[in-house]
Amino acid sequence: MKFLTLAIIPLLAMTAFASPRLPEETPQQTFASAAEATEMLFQAVKSGDKERIGKILGGPTDLLSTDDEVQDDLDRGLFIQKYQEMHRIDLEADGSVMLYLGAENWPFPIPLVAQDGSWRFDAAKGRDEILFRQIGENELTAIATCLEFVAAERQHQGTPDTLNLEGSSPTSLVAKAASGSGGGDPLFLHGYYFRLLPGRKPVNGFTLIAYPAQYRSSGVMTFVVNQNGVVYEKDLGPNTSAVATSMIVFHKDSTWRAAEE
Template sequence: MTAAMPNARYFRRLLWACMVALLANVTLASAQELFKSPAEAAAALVAAARASNQSQLYAILGVEGRQIISSGDPVADAGDRQRFITAYDAKNAIKETGNTATLLVGQDEFPFPIPIIRSNGQWKFDAEAGRKEILFRRIGRNELDAIQASLAFFDAQYEYAAKDHGQGAGTYAQRIISRPGAKDGLYWPTAPGEEQSPLGELAAEAAADGYKASETRRPFHGYYYKILKKQGSGAVGGAADYVVGGRMIGGFALLAYPAEYGRSGVMSFIINHAGTVYQKDLGFGTNRTASRMRTFNPDSTWEKVSVAKDQ
């Protein structure tokens, strides 16, 4: 993936998704807050977001926002929240139509996906009305990012194997993040002027988004990533171990799966050294299934993904 200034289309997608971050890690409130006007409701939402007052945000958006409280990726949520605030500060307006009002943000006046509705003479946010659109936008964004990250992994493995990093050329990395002081993964820190690690460019882009390289399992754009070290009968060439004598020389594979099924993503993705990305909906047991998965095995239940790499 490559970093770029967001165009209007990309910015629209971010704004639709940004409200997700407003709801992260909150405690339940007994009743949703009501307001005298749509403008008062919008001002309260922005003030709570600006102060990162999570409990107040939940009180403003209500219990119906529970299903979209968090994407499972706090870094992405924080970034979305900041983009929302920046857009609001650039320009904002309220558009009223009967008993419904819409908050417009940014120079292009993008509509905030959760409408403000009149109820018994007072106004409140209708989180349920915006839930499907919010999840659709967030999930679509994260799934596309997961596919591109999988393709970046594919390129990085071949770049890694082209040089000797301690086990001889032709050896693929068995880790994504190298252990301290080692080059046994696709990423390791480098000093200014030094050649970047195979995933150095992606890591730099991730750092710009607020992510930090860590051996601790953390989601990246709503997805977890796991290296698979063997393949099953459903793969070209049949069942085989990629690791021989401690060296991964027979190939490589990767699994990408959503941090929160139905919130940060739906599809899981796999790719191996052949370069084809496959997808499958692993259902509500995605986390459990993924944690047990050790083998790249694209049988008939997996579907090929047709996608071009980011340029």
């Protein structure tokens, strides 16, 4: 089973999932009501039947795959837990129906639509929402990593190579890349690359840049932080990678704004 955990807001997540791509001739399952569709989805997830889930959800699945069976099982368990805790369906302004899960009312990303008197999950619409949520999660993680790095720098009051390079936390991984142990290559973490700018800086100062590995797929905004601890963001556009990798020093102007944590 392929699942993808997507953040709704910090510390909250919900689960969307993918299943094996079905043969072209296999029609998507439809239902007499939206309520029946959500209940059948729950039963399919509970059973772990990949083919059954695929027929219910339909549509492309590549965006939802994690290739991590352990995480997939955890995410499936979370979906089951939240569905049993509380679930409801609401009619949206566009006529679609959304499934909400748990006491937190987490919206399931794939809406239900009516067609010819039957209901089905609209995976095409859900795909855009899933991508939007994944980008949001990656950007929040990038901001948090920048702030963690600043905190570690302040604690050690030195250059990156004075940091504890042991471990696999975001801070230690960025420190490894900054110290040159990564061969000078930027560090990839949760859809973003991190690197220290090599330009002139004050004593014990630094400038860390985080930019999306795939613009509009893994992220949109580019983030920059220095020893002052304020994370700035800017959309560098389709040429984000080229602009970010060629940056030597950070010149803040009115196009950069403070990022919201």
